[in-house]
Amino acid sequence: MNSTNETEAAKDPILTLNSIEVLYDSVLLAIKGVSLEVPNGGMVALLGANGAGKSTTLKAISGLLKAERGKVSRGEIRFDGQVIGDSPPQDRVGLGICHVIEGRRVFEHLTPDENLEAAAPISMSRQTLKSEKERIYSYFPRLAERKSAEAGYLSGGEQQMLAIGRALMTQPRLLMLDEPSLGLAPFLVVEIFDIIQKINREQGLSVLLVEQNAVAALKIVSHGYLIENGRVVMHDTAAALKANSDIQEFYLGGGEAKNFHDIKHYRRRKRWLT
Template structure:
C-alpha cells in the first residue's frame, strides 16, 4: 500500500435495519466500515443497538427472533446477508459475546482445542495454542485449571483466545471490559492492540467504556437509539466537547452507567 492511501474495507454495513419479532426495530439504518487490518470502536450506552449490530454481522440474530430487514452486510466484497452463522465463522468472522462465554468444566487448554478450526492438524493446533499463550501468559499458567475457577479477567482472555483459535480475519468484541478492574481492562486492550499490530487482524470493538476504547482504535462510531449519530477519528472524538461531556466523563465524572437522562440538547442531533 502506498503512503497516504487507505486500506480497503474488510467489512461494510450499508443502511442496515434490524427488527425483532417482525415489529420492534432495534437498529435503524446503521452504516459503518472497518478497514482491512484496522481497529474501529462502536460506542454507545446500554440498549443503544451495539450488540444487535454485531449480531447482524455474525448472523446470530435468528436465535433471538431477529433479522436484518433492510440494508447490506458486506464482508471482503461479498454480501453475506443469507450466509448462515457457521459459514461466516469459516469465512473469518468471529464474535466474542458479552459475558465471557467459556466451557467452565473444561481447562483453558481444552477450551482452546475445542474452538480450533476443523481444518487444523494436531501440530497446527499446538502452534496456535502456543501463539495464544504467548499473548496471554496468564492462561498458560492456568492451562490445567477448570475454566470456571479462573478470574473474570482470565475468563475474558480465554474467550478471546478461543476466538483466535478459529483463525479469524475479523474479530468482534462485545463489551470486553464489562465487570473488570481498570488495570485488567488496560492489560486486555493492550493485548488486543498488539494482536492487531502483529497479526494484521481487523477488530470491531463494542464498548461502553469509551475512554479505554478510544485509546486503541483509529476510528469510532457513536450509536444512540439504533442510529449512528457521529463518526470520526478517535483523536477527534476524544477532543469533541459533547463526547467528553456525555461519554468520557466530563468535569462532573459522568459515564454511560451514571447518565439517566439525555435532556440536554446534543449538538450533533440538531
C-alpha cells in the same frame, strides 16, 4: 498506545454495513439505518450506552439474530466485498468472522487448554493446533500458567482472556468483541486492551470493538462510531472523538455528573448529526 494513522484510513474495508435495519418479531425496529466500515487490518470502536444497539449490530454481522427472533430487514452487509446478509452463522465463521459474545462464555468444566482445542476447526492439523495454542499463550501468559485448571475457577479477567483466545483459535480475519471490559478491574482492562492492540499490530487482524468504556476503547482504535437509539449519530477518528466536547461530557467523564437523557435536547442532537 493510540493506533491512529493515515495509511489505515486508506485501506479497503474488510467489513461494510450500508444502512442496515434490524427487526425483532417483525415489529420492533432495533437498528435504524446503521452504516459503518472496518478497514482491512484496522481497529474500530462502536460506542454507546447500554441498549443503544451495539450488540444487535454485532449479531447482525455474525448472523446470530435468528436465534433471538430478529432479522436484517433492510440494508446490506459486505465482508471482503461479498454480500453475507443471507449466510448462516457457520458460513460467516468460515469466511473469517469471529464474534466474542458479551459475558465471557467458556466451557467452565474444561481447562483452558481443552477450551482452546475445542474451539479449533476440525480440519486443523495437530501441528497447527499446537502452534496456535503456543501463540495464544504467548499473548496471554496468565492462561499458560492456569492452562490445567478448570476454566470455571479462573478470574473474570482470565476468563475474558480465554474467550478471546478461543476466538483466535478459529484463525479469524475479523474479530468482533462485545464489551470485553465489562466487570473487570481497570488494570485488567488496560492489560487486555494492550494485548488486543498487540495482536492487531502483529497479526494484521481487523477488530470491531463494542464498548461502553469509551476511554479505554479510544486509546487503541483509529476510528469510532457513536450509536444512540439504533442510529449512528457520530463518526470520526479516535483523536477527534476524544476532543469532542459532547463525547467528553457524556462518555469520557468530563464536566459535572448529569442525567444524559434529561439534558440532551434537539439543538445538541442536530449538531451531532451535521
